[in-house]
């Protein structure tokens with residue numbers, strides 16, 4: 277089983293406003309709500325690709341019920357620990373540009389954390405754990421390290437789509453896959469990364485540090501997959517970006533779905549990139565049909581020779 281862990285789920289409130297004016301009353305032209313949080317998005321994308329997963333994390337209140345009900349409707353199993361506060365509402369404001377306001381998340385008690393860790397007891401080495409998204413304010417910043425320690429004992433593969441200090445912590449634990457975007461990769465090395473070539477240099481450093489697979493996404497500039505033995509570069513298809521929320525999660529969901537179906541690493545990478553772009557070109561998360569439409573427009577090439 278693939279378990280996605282979203283420590284800090286959300287209701288994503290997507291609001292479209294024409295000519296937004298700061299300090300004035302603005303009215304929406306459209307608004308929608310979706311369950312959110314990076315691990316939950318990964319689960320939803322995998323479901324669309326017919327790969328089962330179990331969504332874990334902490335939810336609470338009326339917003340938590342919305343998330344759980346929505347996943348039930350989509351037939352995605354979940355095993356959330358219930359907390360007393362409300363799951364956060366993250367605002368995604370679409371004007372001429374996209375802006376986001378993400379909440380801090382509810383309090384999580386010691387007992388609730390213990391309950392969460394108990395879920396890992398039944399996992400086995402055939403399982404995969406996807407850790408994704410921010411850490412709620414009341415949990416220690418070492419939480420991902422602690423989860424990985426439990427996974428290591430059980431030889432469970434860990435995928436981590438996290439950023440900032442959490443990413444630094446996770447890298448030292450040598451996960452199976454990480455997927456920083458080029459800004460997050462640059463932050464790790466106190467530098468700015470603008471191109472695929474620059475991303476390759478720093479991505480390889482992470483593989484040298486023991487990460488098994490590094491996917492670096494560079495939005496419209498393409499993506500890279502670096503493994504111990506090979507590096508691959510992919511273009512992204514051209515299209516109109518309608519919604520970038522969840523595009524990165526879709527790359528992870530697409531890649532893991534394909535790996536779990538024993539596709540080659542190149543093919544899995546291609547499906548991941550197609551899923552990312554399919555989400556970027558849709559108002560909601562990608563569908564299988566949209567992914568399949570985009571696949572012919574993506575080329576994956578091995579990076580050869582010196583550059584490798």
Ligand SMILES: Nc1ncnc2c1ncn2[C@@H]1O[C@H](COP(=O)(O)OP(=O)(O)OP(=O)(O)O)[C@@H](O)[C@H]1O
Pocket residue numbers: 456457458493494495496498499512513514515517520521522523524525527548549550551552553554556
């Ligand atoms: N302008 C674009 N054109 C085509 N595809 C895109 C574009 N922007 C994003 N994507 C797709 O989305 C994937 C992830 O995008 P990005 O590199 O911005 O990652 P991210 O910052 O993790 O995404 P997110 O917006 O979910 O935080 C890309 O690999 C690509 O497949």
Ligand SMILES: O=P(O)(O)OC[C@@]1(O)O[C@H](CO)[C@@H](O)[C@@H]1O
Pocket residue numbers: 284286288311312313314317366378408409410411521522523524525
């Ligand atoms: O605050 P975090 O946990 O870093 O990110 C949460 C979030 O922005 O990520 C998802 C898109 O990747 C959204 O569904 C959600 O609102």
